Amino acid sequence: MTDIKTPVDNGVNTDALLGAREALTGAPDAAEFTWTAHCSWVDGTFSQTTVDGFSGLGQEHHHRTAYSFDADHPECFASEDRGATPPEILLAALASCLTAGVASVAQHREIQLRSVVATVEGKMNVLGILGADPDIRNGFSDITVRFDIDADASADDVEALVAQSQKRSAVYDIVTNPTRVAVEVG
Amino acid sequence: MSVTHVPTVIIGAGHAGLAMSRRLTERSIQHVVLERGEVANSWRTERWDSLRLLTPNWQCQLPGMGYSGDDPDGFMTMPDVADFITDYAATISAPVYTGTTVTRVSARDRGYLVETDRGHWTCDIVVIASGGSNIANVPGTAAGVPAAIAQVTTTAYRSPNDLDDRAVLVVGASATGVQLADEVSRSGRPVTISVGEHVRMPRSYRGRDVFWWMHQTGILDEGLDDVDDLVRARHLPSPQLIGTPEHRSIDLNTLTDRGVEVVGRLGLISDGVARFSGSLANVCKLADLKMTRMLERFDEWAKAVDIADLGPPTRFDATRVPPAARLDIDLVENDIGTIIWATGFRPDYSWLDVPVLDHKGRIRHDGGVTDAPGLYVTGLNVLRRRRSSYINGAERDSEELSALVERHLHLHTTTPVSHPSLDTRQRLHQASDR
Numbered sequence: 001m002t003d004i005k006t007p008v009d010n011g012v013n014t015d016a017l018l019g020a021r022e023a024l025t026g027a028p029d030a031a032e033f034t035w036t037a038h039c040s041w042v043d044g045t046f047s048q049t050t051v052d053g054f055s056g057l058g059q060e061h062h063h064r065t066a067y068s069f070d071a072d073h074p075e076c077f078a079s080e081d082r083g084a085t086p087p088e089i090l091l092a093a094l095a096s097c098l099t100a101g102v103a104s105v106a107q108h109r110e111i112q113l114r115s116v117v118a119t120v121e122g123k124m125n126v127l128g129i130l131g132a133d134p135d136i137r138n139g140f141s142d143i144t145v146r147f148d149i150d151a152d153a154s155a156d157d158v159e160a161l162v163a164q165s166q167k168r169s170a171v172y173d174i175v176t177n178p179t180r181v182a183v184e185v186g
Numbered sequence: 187m188s189v190t191h192v193p194t195v196i197i198g199a200g201h202a203g204l205a206m207s208r209r210l211t212e213r214s215i216q217h218v219v220l221e222r223g224e225v226a227n228s229w230r231t232e233r234w235d236s237l238r239l240l241t242p243n244w245q246c247q248l249p250g251m252g253y254s255g256d257d258p259d260g261f262m263t264m265p266d267v268a269d270f271i272t273d274y275a276a277t278i279s280a281p282v283y284t285g286t287t288v289t290r291v292s293a294r295d296r297g298y299l300v301e302t303d304r305g306h307w308t309c310d311i312v313v314i315a316s317g318g319s320n321i322a323n324v325p326g327t328a329a330g331v332p333a334a335i336a337q338v339t340t341t342a343y344r345s346p347n348d349l350d351d352r353a354v355l356v357v358g359a360s361a362t363g364v365q366l367a368d369e370v371s372r373s374g375r376p377v378t379i380s381v382g383e384h385v386r387m388p389r390s391y392r393g394r395d396v397f398w399w400m401h402q403t404g405i406l407d408e409g410l411d412d413v414d415d416l417v418r419a420r421h422l423p424s425p426q427l428i429g430t431p432e433h434r435s436i437d438l439n440t441l442t443d444r445g446v447e448v449v450g451r452l453g454l455i456s457d458g459v460a461r462f463s464g465s466l467a468n469v470c471k472l473a474d475l476k477m478t479r480m481l482e483r484f485d486e487w488a489k490a491v492d493i494a495d496l497g498p499p500t501r502f503d504a505t506r507v508p509p510a511a512r513l514d515i516d517l518v519e520n521d522i523g524t525i526i527w528a529t530g531f532r533p534d535y536s537w538l539d540v541p542v543l544d545h546k547g548r549i550r551h552d553g554g555v556t557d558a559p560g561l562y563v564t565g566l567n568v569l570r571r572r573r574s575s576y577i578n579g580a581e582r583d584s585e586e587l588s589a590l591v592e593r594h595l596h597l598h599t600t601t602p603v604s605h606p607s608l609d610t611r612q613r614l615h616q617a618s619d620r
Contacts, residue, residue, distance in 0.1 A: 025417075028545045156475065156478070159471070160475050163472045166468045167468065167469075172465070175464070176450070176464035177463045178453040
């Protein structure tokens, strides 16, 4: 044992994040971001979505490179399974958002993480999307996220980490709260 | 209209404004206290009938006067509070002009012009003590509530007798929200409570009131640098507590036991359907974890000081989150007759014509000191310390702010600060002559 404590490093620059919070509190307009995705139909249920540009901090930005997501339906739905189903992409978004939150909150609370694995399950009765039962919703009836976290912290502290990451998560908020969605034809 | 000069104008004769008045008198700084209604106006006119203070009587300590009744562990009713503050105003001979509504405060010649419906004042210093709870917040989605459903804010609500017999949706789970859900449920009406982020606290712990613990352990005296997240601390809902002669606790579990339905935070109301967040389990978890952390802190402190008659450390049951909490409720189909908006308050600074407000209409300040020289604010949540949120917070806040006022007068004005104050009765007499 040694008295020298290795600095906690989860690879998150919390000083920069806290600095941004401070700066943006004084300039609320700059805090307005718009995220954009472009989706093109290929054929069948297969589509490709690209994200590249977004705006915020009063200017336009680009990702270092454009990222794309292939979406399709599986073979048991008579499709060719050339990509993830859109609901799976949503589960991926939820898990990755919460995981980023766990890392950030852990950094801020000086908790060293060794591994973080999230398993997300979404329950869905497809009679809803098939239009076979009007009492069943299209979307998930329940979503379960299970975190397995190995960290230098007590079980209570880990629970608090995960709870706080939900509180600060964009996708968790999007999934748990109603959002107005306008779909237009241009 | 007449224009009078006075070094300092205090706006608001509640506990915070009067404590400030007392401090200025101690420092022989001439001032007036302008009050739109009577002394302790909000406590008299904007509270429901059954409400009692969350803090025990022994904590009702203002500079120059404390609680002197025979029930130090009890909780004052609103008439008690109004009487207490009115007695205080008389005890300290506060130069209060009642029935005097401030209509505008603007900068003028290195000082301020305070315009009222009963004459104007020029002054070097303005202390805003008009409170943080002037206007009840109602979310924009209230516009989607069907016309057949009554809506009431907590400043207008008085008792369940004013409601029709149908079910009630209480939105918000602060002290106010849980108290009203409890009270309306006891009246026999079905109640649903919509719960976002909240603060859970037992009324008493190990045989002592939770405020005794927070006082003894120094939590209430944590200053702005000690508080981890000041934005959060200033906007936290009030803790789920109720002041009753029985000293009972109130939380989501006690409400569930009464048959109150618990649902998530209200998202929006459209087509007569209220939609609630799926985050209920997490906000309950956060509240449970935070409560437990506070109890651990109490226990640690108790171990170090060795107080003989404390009960043993205990932990409370986790909040029982309904596994299938409803996500949407058709308000008409579910026979909801009233929605009570317990969704917080905001201050009214519509009369303040000095550029010190942020984009949300709140005063930017550092411990009550604004960017505008000579303009101070007091009586807000966590103004200078956690205790600032409670009546007793005015004791030290006013001491420190009055020192800053005195310093400002010394440095920036020619106003003599060691000046015998005028006879208060004479001033009140002048006020009534206007």
